[in-house]
Amino acid sequence: METLEQIRDRVxxxxxxxxxxxxxxxxxxxxxxxxxxxxxxxxxxxxxxxDPVLRLDYCSNATGVDWPDKEIxxxxxxxxxxxxxAGERMVDQKVKRLQPGxxxxxxHLYSVxxxxxxxxxxxxxGNRTDRxxxxxxxxxxxxxxxxxxxxxxxxxxxxxxxxDLRRILMWDAFRDHPMRKDYVEPDDYEWEPTPxxxxxxxxxxxxxxxxxxxxxxxx
Amino acid sequence: MRADLNVPAAxxxxxxxxxxxxxxxxxxxxxxxxxxxxxxxxxxxxxLEVSMGPHHPSTHGVFRMVVTLDGETIVKLKPVFGYLHxxxxxxxxxTTYLSxxxxxxxxxxxxxxxxxxxxxxxxxxxxxxxxxxRAEYLRVILAELTRLLNHTCLAxxxxxxxxxxxxxxxxxxxxxxxxxxxxxxxxxxxxMCNFQRFGGCRVDAPxxxxxxARRVAEGYPRFLDEFEGLITGNEIVMARTxxxxxxxxxxxxxxxxxxxxxxxxxxxxxxxxxxxxxxYPRFDFRVPFGGDGDTYDRYMIRILEMRxxxxxxxxxxxxxxxxxxxxxxARLRGFRPKPGEAYGRIEGPKGEIGFYLISDGGPNPYRYxxxxxxxxxxxxxxxxxxxxxxADAVIILGSxxxxxxxxxx
Numbered sequence: 139m140e141t142l143e144q145i146r147d148r149v150x151x152x153x154x155x156x157x158x159x160x161x162x163x164x165x166x167x168x169x170x171x172x173x174x175x176x177x178x179x180x181x182x183x184x185x186x187x188x189d190p191v192l193r194l195d196y197c198s199n200a201t202g203v204d205w206p207d208k209e210i211x212x213x214x215x216x217x218x219x220x221x222x223x224a225g226e227r228m229v230d231q232k233v234k235r236l237q238p239g240x241x242x243x244x245x246h247l248y249s250v251x252x253x254x255x256x257x258x259x260x261x262x263x264g265n266r267t268d269r270x271x272x273x274x275x276x277x278x279x280x281x282x283x284x285x286x287x288x289x290x291x292x293x294x295x296x297x298x299x300x301x302d303l304r305r306i307l308m309w310d311a312f313r314d315h316p317m318r319k320d321y322v323e324p325d326d327y328e329w330e331p332t333p334x335x336x337x338x339x340x341x342x343x344x345x346x347x348x349x350x351x352x353x354x355x356x357x
Numbered sequence: 358m359r360a361d362l363n364v365p366a367a368x369x370x371x372x373x374x375x376x377x378x379x380x381x382x383x384x385x386x387x388x389x390x391x392x393x394x395x396x397x398x399x400x401x402x403x404x405l406e407v408s409m410g411p412h413h414p415s416t417h418g419v420f421r422m423v424v425t426l427d428g429e430t431i432v433k434l435k436p437v438f439g440y441l442h443x444x445x446x447x448x449x450x451x452t453t454y455l456s457x458x459x460x461x462x463x464x465x466x467x468x469x470x471x472x473x474x475x476x477x478x479x480x481x482x483x484x485x486x487x488x489x490x491r492a493e494y495l496r497v498i499l500a501e502l503t504r505l506l507n508h509t510c511l512a513x514x515x516x517x518x519x520x521x522x523x524x525x526x527x528x529x530x531x532x533x534x535x536x537x538x539x540x541x542x543x544x545x546x547x548x549m550c551n552f553q554r555f556g557g558c559r560v561d562a563p564x565x566x567x568x569x570a571r572r573v574a575e576g577y578p579r580f581l582d583e584f585e586g587l588i589t590g591n592e593i594v595m596a597r598t599x600x601x602x603x604x605x606x607x608x609x610x611x612x613x614x615x616x617x618x619x620x621x622x623x624x625x626x627x628x629x630x631x632x633x634x635x636x637y638p639r640f641d642f643r644v645p646f647g648g649d650g651d652t653y654d655r656y657m658i659r660i661l662e663m664r665x666x667x668x669x670x671x672x673x674x675x676x677x678x679x680x681x682x683x684x685x686x687a688r689l690r691g692f693r694p695k696p697g698e699a700y701g702r703i704e705g706p707k708g709e710i711g712f713y714l715i716s717d718g719g720p721n722p723y724r725y726x727x728x729x730x731x732x733x734x735x736x737x738x739x740x741x742x743x744x745x746x747x748a749d750a751v752i753i754l755g756s757x758x759x760x761x762x763x764x765x766x
Contacts (some may be wrong), residue, residue, distance in 0.1 A: 165697020165716065166485030195610050199700060199711055199728040246700050246713070246728075250610050250626050256700060281613025284736050294745075307439040307765060316444055 139254035140191065142170050152185060153178050159323065161260060171258035176272060179261055180299070183278040186257065194247040194257055194266060197279035204318045205241040206266065227288070236276060239266050241295050245282070248349035263295060266318075274300035292317035378466040388654055404432065407747070411440050415518055415751040418761030422750065423737075429746045434739040441765035449725030450512050453694050454480055454555070457725065462549040464727060465763040467507050470499040470540070471705040478634060479701030479712035480555045486687050492557040492725075493636040494677040497554065498570060499543075500635075500674070505577060506536045507651040507706035508617075508659040508666075509584075511758050515656055516588060518755035519597050525588065532580050541612035542566055556687025574670040581663055589660065602741040602753035603663035605650065612740075613733045616708025618757060621658045622650035628704035636702075639676075640669045655756040693720055705759050707731050727766055731759040 141147075142160055149158050149172075157175030174182055186194045214233045217226050241263045248255030263270045274297035276282045286297045287306040294315035297303055305312060314321060410421035419440035425433035445464065447458045453760070461476045462469035474496050481488065488496075513529030537547040544550040544564055552559050588594055609622040619626055625646040628639040645661035647654035694716045702711035708730025715724035736758050741757075742750045 163697050163699075165483050165699055167482040167697065167699035167701075169698065169700060198611060198615075198702065198709060199713055199726070201713060201724075201726045201728075203715065203724050244713070246711075252623060253626075253631050279613065280608070280611040281733055281736060283612075284732060292446075305439075307442040309439070317447060323427070352524060 139252075139257075142172065142257070143203070145186075145192065145257065146172060146344075149182055149185065153182060155183060158182070166351050170260055171260050173260045173262065176261060179259075180273045180275060180278060183245075183259070183275050186259075187278055191252075192257070193249050193252050194255065195279075196248045196250045196255075197245055198248050198256070198320055199244075199246040200275070200282045200289065201244050202289040202295055202317065203242040203244060204266070204293055205239045205242060206319050208237045210235045210237050214327070226357060240264070241266055241270055241293055243272055243286075243295055245279075247279075271296045271298050273298050274303075276300050294318065301335060362731075364602075401675050409436075409747070409750075416754065417514065417759055418564065420759065420761055420764070422577060422743075422754070424747065424750065426747070429738055431742050431745055431747065431750055434742045434750065435459060436735055436738055438595045438735075438761065439765050440668065441761050443766070445766040446738060448726050449727075450722055451722045454694070454722060455689055456632075457722075458553070459549065459551040461727075462551055463762055464729065465705070465707060465710070465731070465760045466548055466593070467510060468503045468706050469548055469550040470503045470552060471703060472710060474500060475701060475703045475705065475710045476633075476705055476712050477553040477555055479699055479714050480694070482701045483699035483714050483716055484555065485694075486556040487684055488557055489681050489684055490636070490678050491561070491680040492682040493653065495558050495562065495674050495682060496553065497636055497640070498673045498677070499540075501670045502536050502539060503572070503575075504666045504706045505663055505670075506533050508663050508760075509533055509580075511659060511755075512584065512588070512656060515652075515752060516594070518752045519594060521594075525584070528580075528584060528587075532577070534578075539570055539573060542569065553688070554683065554689060555692065556684035558627070558682045561682045565632060567677060570670070571674045574667055574674060578664065581660065581667075585660060589657070590619060594656075595653065597749075597752060598656060599651055600649070601652045601745060601749045602655075602756065603649060603651050604737065604741060608737060608740065609650070612737045614708070615730055615734070616705065617658045618655060618708065618734055621647040621654040623648055628702060628709060636673075640672050642666075642669050652756045691720070693718060696726075702728065705730055707760070707763075708734055727763075728764060729763040731757065731766045732766070735759060735764060737755060 146158050146160055149156065150230050155176035160174045161171045161173050163170045186192055212233050212235055213230050215228050216231045218229050219226050241260045245259040246255070247257045247259065261272050263272060272295055274282065274286055274287055276297070277299060283301070284306060286300055287303060290297060290300075290303055291308050292307040293317055304310065308316065405426045407424045407426055409424055410422060411419040416422070419438075421437040423435040423437060424431055429640060445460060448460060458476060461472040464472050480486070480552040507753035509529045509532050513526035516525035517523075519656055541547045543566055544552040544559070558560055559590055601661055604618065605624045606622045606624050609619050610624060614622070615626075623646055625644050627644040628634065630644055642665045645665065688698070696718045698713070698715040700711055700713045702709050709728065710730050711728035713724070714722045715729065719722040738754065738757065741753045
């Protein structure tokens with residue numbers, strides 16, 4: 139199979155306006171991924187499927203990943219003027235930067251006819267609250283149908299162009315998206331008083347020989 | 358012998374029909390009481406929506422099909438599931454890598470050994486661990502035993518769905534029990550085996566276990582011959598399954614259908630050959646594939662695969678070397694793989710089972726994803742059932758081979 143760089147270059151040559159970047163994977167698996175811009179993602183997916191060399195006709199796995207907002211502490215060198223006003227010097231300064239979070243959809247593609255793979259595609263939403271729409275790849279690979287419904291259900295990514303986007307594992311009236319990192323379980327714990335005292339007292343009344351040490355509550 | 362067969366014969370030797378034989382006239386229409394609305398006649402012709410399940414014996418668990426019927430013909434089918442959903446993936450992210458291993462047993466509870474292997478393989482890819490040869494052989498032996506067990510049960514359940522009540526299923530369960538005994542002797546548990554570890558297997562096989570496995574493998578072809586003699590050429594089975602639920606190869610690939618379902622559709626795609634994971638390239642076996650992609654092919658593929666599994670088992674049990682079963686460098690406690698991600702997949706009995714893991718360097722996976730084969734294989738259930746009857750939908754679902762523990766996760 140072509141390397142990911144070759145695939146990236148060919149995609150960039152075919153779709154000059156599209157954003158395609160490689161996200162390296164430092165683990166020994168070395169399965170790096172292509173990060174696609176939202177606007178041309180479906181055309182690029184169809185290109186990868188129909189390209190005679192790649193022919194990635196099989197989308198094995200589609201899933202979501204939640205990346206919450208992250209505070210990053212950085213050391214930045216800044217230039218300040220010295221106290222006597224004569225010159226400037228460099229000072230290390232600790233800066234806290236907020237890296238905005240996003241939701242990510244990940245697709246693992248293989249080729250059944252060419253017997254190669256995987257090529258990993260990723261798409262990212264604008265943020266985690268109101269810009270959570272991504273283009274659906276179900277028109278390209280039918281196997282995304284249920285898996286994108288699952289991503290919508292558990293992560294809350296809305297797939298534009300999906301034929302039947304409903305919840306699939308949780309029930310329809312459920313409100314939240316449980317696989318998000320900041321999901322809080324609803325506080326639906328119900329304490330139910332169990333009438334042990336009454337039961338034990340009744341049992342004591344039915345003893346064949348009523349004795350003073352008949353079981354009482356709490357014994 | 359019924360009395361009305363004793364009517365005098367007519368001149369041509371054929372018994373004349375009894376004159377008393379008649380159908381009761383239909384009861385007068387009562388507009389006040391409860392009545393059954395006719396599904397389709399010249400006045401109505403409308404559709405009926407039937408909810409099959411979740412508590413229905415033919416749905417193999419708590420699975421629901423909302424079926425829209427035109428007469429008895431299915432015109433729409435929507436699968437509804439999630440009744441067993443416990444957010445397995447969230448649990449996996451809340452526990453350490455090792456603690457997820459017993460949970461994977463509960464995904465597809467027929468195939469705990471292959472679930473374990475798929476998860477172990479993904480973690481080994483993520484952390485770059487190696488597996489000693491004896492453990493690789495044990496994994497192949499256990500995976501093929503699991504395949505035998507799963508396909509045997511599936512054939513039994515499929516016949517049960519066809520209406521062959523009891524006997525084939527009990528024959529299948531008799532053989533399954535022998536394999537479960539082997540699993541129990543090895544791992545201490547019949548179904549929830551929790552046997553594989555990252556970098557090997559939990560324990561070595563006890564004394565005499567390999568001989569017992571050899572005896573099971575040697576006896577299996579005899580059972581297959583017996584089972585096939587009853588089922589494969591059976592006219593009723595053929596009439597019920599041939600041409601029912603045809604799956605075209607192009608749709609199967611696009612819909613991500615894997616495993617025996619895909620091969621029955623005529624696509625010879627087996628990860629044991631394609632990926633060559635584990636020690637599978639060392640074994641001599643063939644990949645059967647079908648032509649029509651109908652329910653009969655899906656049954657037949659599994660029978661043929663079982664024969665190949667027996668061949669793999671015999672080679673593996675002959676060649677299994679001595680040695681350790683755990684990589685000495687593998688650390689089970691305090692296991693923290695370096696940041697990165699990995700997708701590992703194996704050919705489970707139901708199809709491609711994959712695990713996608715993202716590590717952020719901590720003791721728990723940042724993302725833990727299960728690619729469940731029967732979940733994805735359900736995508737084309739509606740396509741297979743359209744135009745068939747409810748009774749066909751039952752056996753089509755049976756031939757897809759779902760386990761709800763894995764579908765719902």
